Every structure is written in C-alpha cells, then in structure tokens.
Amino acid sequence: MTQFLINHFKLQQRINIGYILAGSVSVIIVILAALAFSSISNDYRSYISSSQKFHIDLLLTGQITDIHRQAMIYTYQGHPSAADQVMTGYENLLKQLDTDLQANPPKIQAFLDTIRPHLKNYYAVFLQVKKQRDTQQYLIRNDFRNHASTIETLIRDLTIQFSHSSDVNWQLESILNRLLSVERNLYRYLDILDSSYVAAAKEQLDEATAVLENIGRHNHAQQSLINQAIDKLERYRQSFNEVVQRTRGYLYLINVVMAAEAYEILYQSKKLSNLITEEMAVKERAISAHVEEILWILTVCCSVLLAIMALITDSIRRSIALPIARLANTFRALTGGSSQASIPAYPLNDEIGQLIHAASSFRDKNMETECLLQESLRLTRALESSHKTLEHTNEELEQVIHTVSHDLKSPLVTSMGFVSIMRKLADQGQYEQAVSRLDKITLSIGRMEQLINDLLDFSRVGRIDLNHKRIDMNALLYRFAQTHEENLNRIGFTLRIHPNLPVIHGNESRILQLFENILTNAVKYAPNEEQGARLEIGAIAYYDHSLIFCRDNGPGIEPAFQQKIFGLFYRLDNHAEGSGIGLAIVKKVMKIHGGDIWVESEPGKGACFWLKFPRSKTAEVS
Amino acid sequence: MTHQRRNLLLIEDSYEHAELAMFYIAEYRQDIDIIHLPDGGSAMQYLESIRNGERPLPWLCLLDLKLPKYDGHEILSTIKDDEYLARIPVVVFTTSAASKDIQQAITKHANSFITKPMGADRYGMTIDSILKYWELNQHERI
Secondary structure (H helix, E strand, C coil): CHHHHHHHCCHHHHHHHHHHHHHHHHHHHHHHHHHHHHHHHHHHHHHHHHHHHHHHHHHHHHHHHHHHHHHHHHHHHCCHHHHHHHHHHHHHHHHHHHHHHHHCCHHHHHHHHHHHHHHHHHHHHHHHHHHHHHHHHHHHHHHHHHHHHHHHHHHHHHHHHCCCCHHHHHHHHHHHHHHHHHHHHHHHHHHHCCHHHHHHHHHHHHHHHHHHHHHHHHCHHHHHHHHHHHHHHHHHHHHHHHHHHHHHHHHHHHHHHHHHHHHHHHHHHHHHHHHHHHHHHHHHHHHHHHHHHHHHHHHHHHHHHHHHHHHHHHHHHHHHHHHHHHHHHHHHHHHCCCCCCCCCCCCCCCHHHHHHHHHHHHHHHHHHHHHHHHHHHHHHHHHHHHHHHHHHHHHHHHHHHHHHHHHHHHHHHHHHHHHHHHHHHHHCCCHHHHHHCHHHHHHHHHHHHHHHHHHHHHHHCCCCCCCCEEEEHHHHHHHHHHHHHHHHHHHCCEEEECCCCCEEEECHHHHHHHHHHHHHHHHHCCCCHHHCCEEEEEEEEECCEEEEEEEECCCCCCHHHCCHHHCCCCCCCCCCCCCCCHHHHHHHHHHHCCCEEEEEECCCCCEEEEEEEECCCCCCCC | CCCCCEEEEEECCCHHHHHHHHHHHHHHCCCEEEEEECCHHHHHHHHHHHHCCCCCCCCEEEECCCCCCCCHHHHHHHHHHCCCHHHCCEEEEECCCCHHHHHHHHHCCCCEEEECCCCCCHHHHHHHHHHHHHHHCCHHHC
C-alpha cells in the first residue's frame, strides 16, 4: 500500500487522501452510531407503550373501587347522585374495557373478558339493590306510615270510648308510646343497622298487642274495635318486618354479592397487573440485551474502522515520514561536510523528490568544497615546505656568513698582527727579523684569496648550473678514471670503478666535481704507501634510490666528526692542505640533486661515503 | 706577580695567531710558559691529562672557537662540566663576534669572551690587558 501510495501520489495528494479516508471512517462511525441509537429508541418507545398497560390496570382498580364506594354511599346514605355516579362509572368502565379489548394482545384480552361479566353482574346486583332500597323506602314512607297512623286513629277512638276508665286510657296511652318507640327504633335501626333495635321494636309491638288483648278481654263492648286495632297492629308489624327484611336483603346484596364481584374484578386486575409486570420485565430484559448487542456491534465496527484508519495513517506516515527521516540523516551527514553521504533512492519528482535533488546538489557542493579544501591543504603543505626550505636556506646562509666572517677575519687578524710585530721589530732595529715576518703576511693574504675563491665556487653550486640531463654514471666515471689515471699511477693510488652503475638525472660538471673532491680527499688522507691507497666506486639499488658508494682505505673518521666534516671550511687536520670546502661542496651538490650524502667509518678502517640519488624515471641499471 | 712560572694554555688552530700571541706574551711576561694546542683533539687529550693529575692546572686558558676536530664550544663544555677542570679560567679569544657564539660561550660559563682585534697594535694591547686583568684576579687561589 505504501509503495502504491508512493508510486502514484504526490505528498500533498497523499495527505489529502489521508484526510478523506479518515473523514469517511468518521462518517461511517457516526452513521453506525445513529442507526444504533434509533434502534435503541424504538425499543424504548415500545417499552413506554407497553407501560401504558399499567394504566389500564390502575384504571380498572381505581374505577372499581370508586364505583363500589359510590354504591356504598348510595346504599347507606341514599344519595341518588351516588347511584348516578355508579351508573356513569360503570358505563365508562365498560366502554373502556371494550376499547381496550380491541387494542390489547390476547393474553390481556382474556383477562378483560373475565372481568366484563363480573362487572356486568356487579351492576345487575346494584340495580337489584337499588330496586330493593326503593321498595324499602316506599314501605317506610307509605305502608309503614299509613299503618302507624291508622293504628293511632283507632287508639284515639278507643281512648274516646274508654274516657271513663282512666286505667284503660293509661293503657291505651302506653300503647301509643310503644308505637312511637317502635317507629323510633326502626329509624335507629335503619340509621345504625343494629338488630337490637329491631328486637326492641318487636318486643314493644308484642307488648302493645298484649295490652290491647288484655283490654279486649275486659271490655267486650268494644271488642270489635279492639280486634280491628289488633289487626292493624299485626299489619303494622308485618310492614315493619318487611322493611327490615328488605333492608337486610339489599345489605346482603351489597355487602356480599356486589363486594364479591368487586373483589373478583380487583383480583383479576391484580393478576393482569402481575402479568403486565412480568411481560414488562421480559421486554426490559430483551431491550437491554438488544442494547448490549447493538453497542457491541458498534464497538466492533468502530474498532475495525479505527484499525483501518490506523493502517492508512501508518502507510501514509511511512510514505512520508520514512523518506524524510532518511533524508534528515543524509542532511545531517551533509551538514557535517561529508561528500560520501548516501542519498536514498527515490524515483519520483514530488516534494520529497525535490528535497532529494537538493540533497544531491548539496553533496555535489560538498564534493567541490572538499576538492577546494584538499587543494588548499596541498597549497598549505607546499607553502609550509617552501617555508621550511626557506628557513633552512636562511639557516644555511647564516651559517655560511658566520663561518665566512670568522674564516675571512682570521687572515686579516694575522696580517695586522704581523704588521704590528714588524713595526715593533723595526723600531728595535731588528730589520731582518721584521722582514722575515713579511712571508707570514703574504701567506695569510694568499690564504684569504683561496678562501674567497672557494667561497665563490661554493656559492656557484646550484646557482649557475641548472641544466640537468640524463647521466650514465658508467660512461662518466670511465672518463673520470681515464683523466686521472696518469697522476694516480704516479703516486701509487688505485682507483677502481665497479660496473653496473646507475643512470641518474643531474648536472654533469657538478657530479664530476663531486667525484673529484672525494678523490682529492682520499688522496690527501691516503695511508702509507706500502699498503697501497685506493678508492672504490660502486653502486647498489635501494628501493627507489640509487646508492653509490666511494670506499677508501684511509685513516677513517671518528664518529664524533662524521657530521662535521661536511661543514663549510671544516678541517680535521690543520696541517693538511685545503680550506675545508671540498665536502661542503659535495654535500651541496647532492642536495641540489635531491639526494643526500653520509659517511660510514671507523678510525683505522677507512671511510665509505654513500651518495643517495633519487632514481631517475628513465634511470635503469644498464 | 708571583715568582713561580705560570702555564698558559693556548688552544688555537692558526699557527700565525699562535705565533702572534706567543710573541706578545713573551714580550710582556717572561714568567709565562705557553702550551700551544693546535686542534680540538690534542686539547682534549691535554685536558684529560690535567684531570688525571699528570699535568698541573694552567694559570689561564686562551681558547679559540673554530678548531679542527672538537670545536671551542665542546672544549669549553668539557672544562666547565668537570668539577676539577672548571677552575681553569677560560678566556674565549676568537675572531668571531657572532652573538650566537658569545651567548653559547657565556652560557657555558666562559670566564670572558674577547674578540681578536684587527687594529695594527691592538692585538698586543689586548693580550696585555687580558694578562693584567687575570693578574689582578684572585682566581688562582680557589
């Protein structure tokens, strides 16, 4: 994927793609969440609607209770409005049951079906109660009242009949009082429903009947009237009994039958309520399970989407960050001045590609800088070396001046000193002595001339003989030997030239001078003649140098003086001829040929001068 | 002035200069014996014999710097680095007037550094002055 991205899209586009993909994932997550929440809210709504069934249950219970209360009020108090309310409540309830019957599921419907006949029965009983009560009221207001007043009238008639007998009158009066008491007891009974009042009333009725019968037994004249009164009293008792009977009847109906129906309804509604509660619990469990499921799915979806997003982000990051990180390393190396920094391969010309291009320009620049630096280093080294050469030359020059001033002053001191002596001797009249000193002055000046000539010769080395050419040492030394053969033979000195000498690059006359000086020294310090003085010249190849040796069998040189002998005007023996310039010139000649000279020697064992020439490009041992 | 004869060590490679010195010393001081050593090698040998007690310590040493074999500086070092020889008063008497030579000699405890004069009569006067100065000096009593 990373490779695909890198190959097909520029950096900007890659970032945009990343944004778009991330946005899409977010949108998908939002949509999923919305779907989940709408599903949950549907469940919730259905839960709420099922909770309305509770309402039915509560309605039932409440209304039944209310109806029953109104019925009781009506029964005991006799308010007609209460009866009306019972009727309205019944009708309303019935109507609601009918509507609910249509709306509810079969289970609830079954309950409602059970409830309805009970309700209807309840109402039928209520109507019966009402009827009984109406009858009772009628009895009280009409029959009972009429009988009472009829008896009262008969008793009043009897009172008139028995006006002469106060005893009978008193008895009749007591009957009236008893009748009043009966009436009062009836009303009390109706009010309180205490059956003791009924018993009391019955007793008083019995007593009234007994009193009347007693009067009838003693007064036959009035027998018919009395019998009439007894008969009326009997009727009164009957109507009283009927009222009581009716009252008990409807009380039974309301308290037993209606209450039973009401309890039945309440019981059913209680069962319904339990059922609904159970159903709700089931539903609730289902909803919570559903919610959990949805949330789980949502979580899984979100996780998967986030993982996808992370993958996309990672691949974009790789496609951007990795090349940039590599580039950063490259730039770090480049800023360190490296010209070898590896530049990551990147085939595209996007923003990173441009950076890579910049890095490679940077590297080119670094390379240039490095070249310049090396060039400058080279120049610095050259400058240093020339500075050293200059310093060396200066030192040498100083040495030369120092030596020269000393050695040139010496003959002057001698001359002046002897002039002074001569003057002194002349003053003393010793003219011959004085003149004999003149030789010293002449010698001294001659020596000074030699010194100056030697010095000029020394200074010429390397100054006027700059033309170097290829020199075959074999040919050169052959000629050299031939030139000196006669003189050397005369003094018995052997010069031996070895074969296979190298070819060098140099100034011929100076090289020749070099060998002459060495030969001169060898001859000068030659040992006693019976041993036969000699000088051998040969060569060996040594790495990239040609080493030429000049070995004599002279007295040798102590190690302490082996360096000094190459110094200007240095002599080991002030009896020997010469100014001490020879080896100084030899050393200078070697130096201008880029070579070197040194001596290997032990006192009494001869000396060997080694000449080191750098091997010429064309130089081959021929 | 002492009645004993004095030894003067003259280390000088130039026979002419040695002759001049000897001429003037003989002229001014008859009690001085001059020992002329013409090169560094013989000078070293002579100093060795002094150290061995074969020869007495000289009264004064006139030392030239430019010498065959060992040069004056080396001889000065040999004298001044040796506890016994260091007592020898050394007057460096040379044609050189180079500051390098002077500095080197003084550092090595040369007792004096005198450049050989070039004027007509000055060589003798200088020799005389050196002798007079070292006669005033109590150096020998060390």
